[in-house]
Amino acid sequence: MSKFIEQERIIEALLFSSQDPVSIKRLVNILPKNSEVDTIIANLQKKYEGRGINIKRSGAFISFRTAKDLEYLFNEVKVQKKSLSRAARETLTIIAYHQPVTKLEIEEIRGVSVASGTIDSLMELEWIKLGRRKNTPGRPLTFQVTEKFLDYFDLSSTKDLPGLKEMKDLGISVNKVNQKFEDG
DSSP: OOHHHHHHHHHHHHHHHOSSOEEHHHHHHHSOTTOOHHHHHHHHHHHHTTSSEEEEEETTEEEEEEOGGGGGGGTTSOOOOOOOOHHHHHHHHHHHHHOSEEHHHHHHHHSSOOOHHHHHHHHHTTSEEEEEEOSSTTOOEEEEEOHHHHHHTTOSSGGGSOOHHHHHHTTOOOHHHHHHHHHO
């Protein structure tokens, strides 16, 4: 058996047995040195195309996911969706598009102060996390989106977020975010 096929088998076994997405970093540490992890993942993704399950990459993690066209089979599984307040949605959007961003910067873009409960609810959902401290006076903490955010919204990275034109086409008001893009 070739080394390449053996490495594919290792990745498949890890994905199959893992409850959570598997980090690319973990794969790099487990597979032999000089393994082409990204190439192996890309080949596996091609192999699983058109199957009942697919390999989905979300940021620095991969996992098995039900094929999009078969999701209707699981309609009886009720996913309890938590509705976010307008403030939380605006805050999450600002963090996603401007990360890493401080609380003060979020407030400047929104034009109002951000309640700690808003940040807490987004952190509780594990959609945002604390980033590094900004190298400015006071060394404020920054916020950024998480892998869980990317996974929930089916994004590989924040580069997959819709652009301002796409958001306007959907009828989403982007005045505050748009102004910050034009200013910055």
